[in-house]
Amino acid sequence: MSLHYQTNPGSRRGKWYSLFALSLITGVAFQQTATVWAQSAPAKPAPDVIIFTNGDQLTGTLERATGDSFVFKSDIVGEITVTADKIKELHTGGKFVALKNGEKVTRTSKTPGTITYQDNAISLADESSSSTVETVPVKDLSVLIDGATYAKEVTGNPGIFQDWTGGISGGVTLVESTQTGQTFTAAVNLIRLVPSVDFLPTRTRDTVNVLESYGKLTQPVIPQTTPPTPDSVAKSNIFHADAEHDKYFTPRLYGLVGLSYDHNFAQGLNLQQIYGAGIGYTVFKTPVQEFDVKADVHYERQNFVPPTASTDLIGSSFTELYHRTLPRKILFTESGTFIPAWNDPSIYSAIFEAGLQMPTYKRLSVNLGLQDNYLSNPAFGYKDNSFQFITGVTYSLK
Incomplete structure (x- = not known):
């Protein structure tokens, strides 16, 4: 007895029809997808x-x-x-x-x-x-x-945290011997120009500067006494911070508002606060150098260590600023400020600064700087002049 299996011709023809229809649908779908991709891809602009x-x-x-x-x-x-x-x-x-x-x-x-x-x-x-x-x-x-x-x-109108340039500096000196000492310096110098490109006239300029110098020297008593005498400790602490906003009326003439804070332990000055407004003028500006002069009228508050009394002053600041790019991209900066008080002509102060920033590796530079602060009315028992020579390493933001 034999068994015979018969295949239905209609069923095989139906399979071929199904495969053909599936292929046709897939081809049409692929063509439509490719067309959508081609339309969505932006055309490369001609050079x-x-x-x-x-x-x-x-x-x-x-x-x-x-x-x-x-x-x-x-x-x-x-x-x-x-x-x-x-x-x-x-x-x-x-x-x-x-x-x-x-x-x-x-x-x-x-x-x-x-x-x-x-x-x-x-x-x-x-x-x-x-x-x-x-x-x-x-x-x-x-x-x-x-x-x-x-x-x-x-x-455009850049946000307050956009387009800042400048650098962050730091330095440290350590002494470990009979005496022990530490000196730390840190500085932040930031500037923002709007527009930020040098081929357009400046509309506004913002600057922020912070300088901190702290030192401590510990000296043992020699020869030591019985009972032991505690070590003598000498400290120095000089802090300066300022901020200014300039609004340009012409490519060279601008109005300004600013503030500054100073603490100088070497002069017995706990805190000096200045808030003022004035005008400035760019005497000359080239790709390698710039020279500005400015003046303001301000309120000044000086707070000293006791028993020296604090003072409230109305005065002015007369400032000149100069910077120049030297060969090998070495940057030289210099500034001087004279600050007389109008309600007490016997009180005045002055600040002079100069520095060199020498590029070493990528954004890192070695900086040398000096700052001289003079105060005509220091606290009782303190000197009227404070001089600093500072070295460190600077990291440029841009």
Whole structure:
């Protein structure tokens, strides 16, 4: 007896139909997904192109221009600066703002647009219509800024914790012998400019400075007595902190408000507080140096160690500040302040500071500094002058 199995032809045909339908649906779904991915992926912008007067071309990205100098970055040659007389044509896909010489920058005065350069002039086109809305001859160009930088530095409003630069310094000296001693110094010097780029005129400037110098020297009594006499301990503690906000009316003239606090154990000064407002002026400013002068009217409170009485004063601060970048990026800074009291002409003080910051490795620098404080009315039994020479290591924030 034999058994026969018969396959249903209709059933096999149904399987092939099912596989065909599944393949068709999968193909359509994959094609639709690929189309969505292709539509969502942003198109890579075309590179900017410089055509030189000799016919050579260079592709890359235009970063900015100052006067007749164009800064161009290419993967082949890196960042280069090209003067306008060597450029025949320049085409960019990015959006820029052109500022003319002497033009006042406001937050609503410009709209970024695409640019082309030809015949010693820059043409800016409106984004929506691509029509030329402004033509600026190179001889009249002050700065060419990309749209992102313009939005951040001109139309934006940075938060209180943004765009700070400066450095943090510290130093220590230890003595372990018959005498034991420790000296610690720490400093914080911060500055914030708005805008933060040097090719735009400054609108506001904020500065914060803190200096602390603490020392302790322990000296045993020699020869020792019976019963033993306790060791003598000498301490020094000098602290200074100040903060200032400057608002520029012109590229050189600015108004200011500021405060400062001083504690100087060497002069018997528990705390000196100053709160004032005034004006300042930038005498000259170049890429390597700057010199400022300023004056204020302020309220001053001096609190001394007993039995010296505290004083309340109305006075002024007359200050000069200078800094210069020396060869090898060595930074020299110097400042002097004279502080007379108007309600008591016999009381006045002065502060002089100077320092060198020498780069050593990446953001680390070695710093040398001196500070001389003079006070005409120190506490009873204390000297009127306090001098410090400070060395340490500085870490630059930017």
